[in-house]
Amino acid sequence: MADAVLELDRVDVAYHGDIRILRGLSLKVRPGVITGVIGPNGAGKSTALKALYGLLKPVAGDVLIDGRKVTGLPPWKFIDNGIALVPQQRSLFNELSVEDNLRLACWSFRRDRARVEQALERAYVQFPMLRDKRRDLAGSMSGGQQRFLELGRALALRPRVLLLDEPTAMIAPRVSAEIYEFVHGLPGQGITVLLVDQNVRQCVRISDHLYVLELGQNKVDGSARAFQQDAGLRDLIAEWVDYRIDA
Amino acid sequence: MELLILNGLVNGLIVGGIYALVGVSLTLLYGVLRVVNFAHGEFVIAGSFLAFVLFSSFGVPPLLAVPIAAVVFFAAGWGLYYVLIPRLARSDDPELMSFLMFYGVSIAAAALLLLLFEADSRTIDYTFTPVSMQVGPIYVSTARLVALAITIVVSIALALFLFKTLPGKALRAAIMNPEAIQIMGVDIVRLSAFAFALAAALAGVTGVLIALVFPAFNPFSGAEYTIIAFIVVVLGGLGNPVGALLAGVLFGLAEQMATVFLPQAMAQIVGFVILVGTIFFRPSGILGVRFKR
Numbered sequence: 001m002a003d004a005v006l007e008l009d010r011v012d013v014a015y016h017g018d019i020r021i022l023r024g025l026s027l028k029v030r031p032g033v034i035t036g037v038i039g040p041n042g043a044g045k046s047t048a049l050k051a052l053y054g055l056l057k058p059v060a061g062d063v064l065i066d067g068r069k070v071t072g073l074p075p076w077k078f079i080d081n082g083i084a085l086v087p088q089q090r091s092l093f094n095e096l097s098v099e100d101n102l103r104l105a106c107w108s109f110r111r112d113r114a115r116v117e118q119a120l121e122r123a124y125v126q127f128p129m130l131r132d133k134r135r136d137l138a139g140s141m142s143g144g145q146q147r148f149l150e151l152g153r154a155l156a157l158r159p160r161v162l163l164l165d166e167p168t169a170m171i172a173p174r175v176s177a178e179i180y181e182f183v184h185g186l187p188g189q190g191i192t193v194l195l196v197d198q199n200v201r202q203c204v205r206i207s208d209h210l211y212v213l214e215l216g217q218n219k220v221d222g223s224a225r226a227f228q229q230d231a232g233l234r235d236l237i238a239e240w241v242d243y244r245i246d247a
Numbered sequence: 248m249e250l251l252i253l254n255g256l257v258n259g260l261i262v263g264g265i266y267a268l269v270g271v272s273l274t275l276l277y278g279v280l281r282v283v284n285f286a287h288g289e290f291v292i293a294g295s296f297l298a299f300v301l302f303s304s305f306g307v308p309p310l311l312a313v314p315i316a317a318v319v320f321f322a323a324g325w326g327l328y329y330v331l332i333p334r335l336a337r338s339d340d341p342e343l344m345s346f347l348m349f350y351g352v353s354i355a356a357a358a359l360l361l362l363l364f365e366a367d368s369r370t371i372d373y374t375f376t377p378v379s380m381q382v383g384p385i386y387v388s389t390a391r392l393v394a395l396a397i398t399i400v401v402s403i404a405l406a407l408f409l410f411k412t413l414p415g416k417a418l419r420a421a422i423m424n425p426e427a428i429q430i431m432g433v434d435i436v437r438l439s440a441f442a443f444a445l446a447a448a449l450a451g452v453t454g455v456l457i458a459l460v461f462p463a464f465n466p467f468s469g470a471e472y473t474i475i476a477f478i479v480v481v482l483g484g485l486g487n488p489v490g491a492l493l494a495g496v497l498f499g500l501a502e503q504m505a506t507v508f509l510p511q512a513m514a515q516i517v518g519f520v521i522l523v524g525t526i527f528f529r530p531s532g533i534l535g536v537r538f539k540r
Binding site for chain 1: 339413416417419420423424426427428429430431432433434435436
């Protein structure tokens, strides 16, 4: 088994030809744990995630799934590989009902009715609120409820890897705490997580392995324990992301 | 006077139905592909010429030309998508480039029609029996009533598809959030090709109806319908299919009523007044749904 289920290998991503957002970035999503990615604004965290999911094509370097090169694989093929994404920007279809949002996620097996119903049921069991609101328009729900719909929708497909980009941006603190608890429990359900986050404290708290990015490059990476215990690393993060991690 | 107004209303509905179809196909294209199809009018008029050829060369009646046009244009649209759009997607600003490219396609298509059919105005000599029917106190040509019926059937079928089936919802979802639909595992290239083909099929069918409703068409008629399509799309709200259907009917009614109340020359500018007025006062269209880019 490869040591990473999903990997960026020395990847460059450029906009408009020559503005390089990522420069030689390498990143491994290790199986069965939470991998966290932090860094200051503009470090290229979301770009890295988009490159990982085929939404941006690298100009150099490779994307690997289970050690296989899949560079250039379009985003709609990732779900077939058991990899789901909840992006930072809202990914709901506001004028469709909650249930239709869930059904669209079942697109690749839409003719298999039993499987579709199972997936819906899984989402409703995980987040019972969704069942009550299944006929409501997705856009009519609160920010937190929308985030739970996105999570429920991604998990309904039973992915083995879940990529999360700032899951609690613009979400009320109480709901944020709930979301982090939920994400923290995912490896226990056999789901590997990649968490890209601005919320350094929470990201460090629940991650097993951490990457710090700066200016589209790897700054440093290591186990979360090392980050919490090593005063030098702590200061480094404090300096780079302007945030001090409490020991 | 009442008769004139009633006449204006009935004809407004008929013409408006056609405008609605022209607009809804253009708005689907823009919504899903973010492509500004400046050649849309030529697609439509090509449908009129197809009906013309089918009838004059093979004796196929216009009613039968409707499904034939749908199939032929669907296939042509599917092929054209793969010829044109992948090139477009590689440019830095696909939306702007689409405008220029389809302007070129429009000129080329008009020239091709000119080469094939020459500059004479054509008309389909088919007559329904009876030639006209009584609607209340007025008479309306049967061809126009048939066109209206087809417009209604096509609009209802399209609405059912878009709102009741999963592929239809996927199309609408792609309009609402083009990045998210890919994350759902939907192959956006295939979906876009389908949208292009569907829009082409609608345009082709509309062309057949135009041949039924309007006295004549020629290779240069396309530009006129492109303008109408844009007015309808803006009035209905960019990328909003329901808005386009409503806007088409409204525009048709406004135009026909204007011919009742205003001098002929004034009636011509009604469309532009509506277009400019919408952009100034209600830029998100009559339904007021803001379009997310």
